[in-house]
Amino acid sequence: xxxxxxxxxxxAGVGGQGILRASDITCxxxxxxxxxxxxxxxxxxxxxxxxxxxxxxxxxxxxxxLAKTGxxxxxxxxxxxxxxxxxxxxxxxxxxxVNTEEINPPAxxxxxxxxxxxxxxxxxxxxxxxxxxxxxxxAQKAGNIKxxxxxxxxxxxxxxxxxxxxxxxxxxKSFPEKLVKMNLAxxxxxxxx
Amino acid sequence: MSGNEAIxxxxxxxxxxxxxxxxxxxxxxxxxxxxxxxxxxxEWSTNEKVAVEVAIGAALAGEKAMAVMxxxxxxxxxxxxxTVSYTGINGALVIVSADDPSMHSSQNxxxxxxxxxxxxxxxxxPADADEAKQxxxxxxxxxxxxxxxVFLRSTTxxxxxxxxxxxxxxxxxxxxxxxxxxxxxxxxxPVNARTQRVEVEKRERLLNDFVETFPENKMEINNPEVGIxxxxxxxxxxxxxxxxxSYLKLGMVYPLPEKMIRDFASKVxxxxxxxxxxPYLEEQIxxxxxxxxxxxxxxxxxxxxxxxxxxxIEGNLQRAASPYKESLAARPPNLCPGCPHRGLFYALSKxxxxxxxxxxxxxxxxxxxxxxxHSCICxxxxxxxxxxxxxxxxxxxxxxxxxxxxxxxFLHSGITSLLNLAYNNSDALIIILDNSxxxxxxxxxxxxxGYTLMGKxxxxxxxxxxxxxxxxxxxxVIDPLDYKATRSAIKEELAKDGPSVIIAQRPCALFKRGGxxxxxxxxxxxxxxxxxxxxxxxxxxxxxxxxxVTKEGSKRKGVSYIDAALCNGCxxxxxxxxxxxxx
Numbered sequence: 001x002x003x004x005x006x007x008x009x010x011x012a013g014v015g016g017q018g019i020l021r022a023s024d025i026t027c028x029x030x031x032x033x034x035x036x037x038x039x040x041x042x043x044x045x046x047x048x049x050x051x052x053x054x055x056x057x058x059x060x061x062x063x064x065x066l067a068k069t070g071x072x073x074x075x076x077x078x079x080x081x082x083x084x085x086x087x088x089x090x091x092x093x094x095x096x097x098v099n100t101e102e103i104n105p106p107a108x109x110x111x112x113x114x115x116x117x118x119x120x121x122x123x124x125x126x127x128x129x130x131x132x133x134x135x136x137x138x139a140q141k142a143g144n145i146k147x148x149x150x151x152x153x154x155x156x157x158x159x160x161x162x163x164x165x166x167x168x169x170x171x172x173k174s175f176p177e178k179l180v181k182m183n184l185a186x187x188x189x190x191x192x193x
Numbered sequence: 194m195s196g197n198e199a200i201x202x203x204x205x206x207x208x209x210x211x212x213x214x215x216x217x218x219x220x221x222x223x224x225x226x227x228x229x230x231x232x233x234x235x236e237w238s239t240n241e242k243v244a245v246e247v248a249i250g251a252a253l254a255g256e257k258a259m260a261v262m263x264x265x266x267x268x269x270x271x272x273x274x275x276t277v278s279y280t281g282i283n284g285a286l287v288i289v290s291a292d293d294p295s296m297h298s299s300q301n302x303x304x305x306x307x308x309x310x311x312x313x314x315x316x317x318x319p320a321d322a323d324e325a326k327q328x329x330x331x332x333x334x335x336x337x338x339x340x341x342x343v344f345l346r347s348t349t350x351x352x353x354x355x356x357x358x359x360x361x362x363x364x365x366x367x368x369x370x371x372x373x374x375x376x377x378x379x380x381x382x383p384v385n386a387r388t389q390r391v392e393v394e395k396r397e398r399l400l401n402d403f404v405e406t407f408p409e410n411k412m413e414i415n416n417p418e419v420g421i422x423x424x425x426x427x428x429x430x431x432x433x434x435x436x437x438x439s440y441l442k443l444g445m446v447y448p449l450p451e452k453m454i455r456d457f458a459s460k461v462x463x464x465x466x467x468x469x470x471x472p473y474l475e476e477q478i479x480x481x482x483x484x485x486x487x488x489x490x491x492x493x494x495x496x497x498x499x500x501x502x503x504x505x506i507e508g509n510l511q512r513a514a515s516p517y518k519e520s521l522a523a524r525p526p527n528l529c530p531g532c533p534h535r536g537l538f539y540a541l542s543k544x545x546x547x548x549x550x551x552x553x554x555x556x557x558x559x560x561x562x563x564x565x566x567h568s569c570i571c572x573x574x575x576x577x578x579x580x581x582x583x584x585x586x587x588x589x590x591x592x593x594x595x596x597x598x599x600x601x602x603f604l605h606s607g608i609t610s611l612l613n614l615a616y617n618n619s620d621a622l623i624i625i626l627d628n629s630x631x632x633x634x635x636x637x638x639x640x641x642x643g644y645t646l647m648g649k650x651x652x653x654x655x656x657x658x659x660x661x662x663x664x665x666x667x668x669x670v671i672d673p674l675d676y677k678a679t680r681s682a683i684k685e686e687l688a689k690d691g692p693s694v695i696i697a698q699r700p701c702a703l704f705k706r707g708g709x710x711x712x713x714x715x716x717x718x719x720x721x722x723x724x725x726x727x728x729x730x731x732x733x734x735x736x737x738x739x740x741x742v743t744k745e746g747s748k749r750k751g752v753s754y755i756d757a758a759l760c761n762g763c764x765x766x767x768x769x770x771x772x773x774x775x776x
Contacts, residue, residue, distance in 0.1 A: 050526030064433040065354035068500030070513025087515035113522035
């Protein structure tokens, strides 16, 4: 990376999916790897089933914790249709990781709005690299559906030039001992997916 | 570390051991962090006015005291703030105001820099977490040195962003408390206030000199063609997109360094003032006769980001757009699975009343499909508004005007309005939504919970007794997840003459100490489900709709199903289902 280059990752999903925990872990990993890092999110109302996003930005020196539109290199979407909500922030050559799990918003349940069809196909038509995986299913295999966020981190780690062992060390420190093995398994499933 | 954690850390490093606050996004985590440090006293006061008064009391005793609140909390606390500016503070007093541009979690986006100028109180504004830690320390120094309260202004992006923070050794606490008798300075009757008023102007002149040398007002002369005057987070946004421009970054936004601004203006050709919300800096700088470009190109509303600044300065009207052009179903925040408010508002919506809302999780019930309330202004307003509407509507409003208010909100600022309602006697029905905690901001204690912020057991107010001594005679206590009982209580109390209060009592579903243990998840029997969507009307997160699952001999077009991973078995939907399909 050049001195002025700043890379941005956008985490997006639905409140309760462990998005902020995942972006916290990512920041720790980036810090361990020797970068300056800033992240931004909003707490409060967004935790209650609404949209949640977290911007993570790193480089030699980072000023803004928020990325500008058209500048983000990587999107990690924790829910399928949420991947469509923030595309104005992405660069044209962005990589997108999508959990293919569907969570209906209220208007879809009420029959007022459709759930968009063929989201992955749409993304593949517009962006170079699109990785779809059912993180919920993989997390279940790892031992608990709640590790879906760490499955997605496994997939993210494949796109970042930071040694896997740094990720594993941070994951070990981020969870109570009895949950570490399960989360490391979930991380590996994301790497292999 | 987040900006809020850094403020708590900085206060602790500054030797501060006393803080009072009322929770409110984006300020809440400051106290939650501060109370964990050794040797501190920290309290949730009943509201922001009380918190400031508590902090003033501590400061008059010689303590370094901190009062913390969100931007609208300063409105509640404004009365003592304006006058403590006259008296001075003996020890040290810093008021932290966490503003919320873009209203991520607020009812307005007022620019509290105006309070500094209005109340003649110095204000510092950090741009990130590291500065937040440093500036709160400087704020206490300035407060003690100039015998003045000092504001520290944060915004959501400073409070809730995380960045690298450099820690220092915590300063030692020295107990300097004692009584200082000085009636001329501390008794603000007119004759003394007139004297102190002059002292305020003397202090202003001293601060005007001080601010010219304040090291956190920083000039960076790079490209002499273009300069940016800014403060707080917009500095970072600007540096991101225009790293080579010249900068005057103001660490103190009241008072402003006049000489420094003129000096900067003499060194650069063209100046932009980059600030969110009001043209606060811009108007004062223009009043100096310095030519700057501001709100004619930058928005008045919402928070900025680097793109907003770049586009405004470069005149680019075409921001990067999403290739996805279809409209996307909104995903608004929602009441949690098992939330007691859901039962209350579902029942209330059947009564076709006009419901005045208040500030809390329950405000979310205004949306489709619950549409449970029809107004919301500020904390404590629902009771007064319901009373006023009931009086104005006279017979037309009988049995149709309701005010709802949470337990924490009622204790914050609803008690006096309920007393007013009883005293002036209207027919409004008030429903206190008692979930045993301050849920919206994340389970803070209040006088009805039986515990303090420091985790000590405390006097627990009995809401029913309190309502009764205020003069309310019709009081019912119900469980809002008991659908039939809730409906009949509302019907009965709406029909009565004079004021009534229903206390809907059930702990928040997320509140561990509340004792509500999750029950096994409920299931939809797809043979019995007729697809009527009554349960969808509850807007409960685990309940979803699957179209296309038809049944022989039925007109149904789909069925409901329940996500077992999210359902906590509260049983409300089973009471609503007309076909007995949920169990």
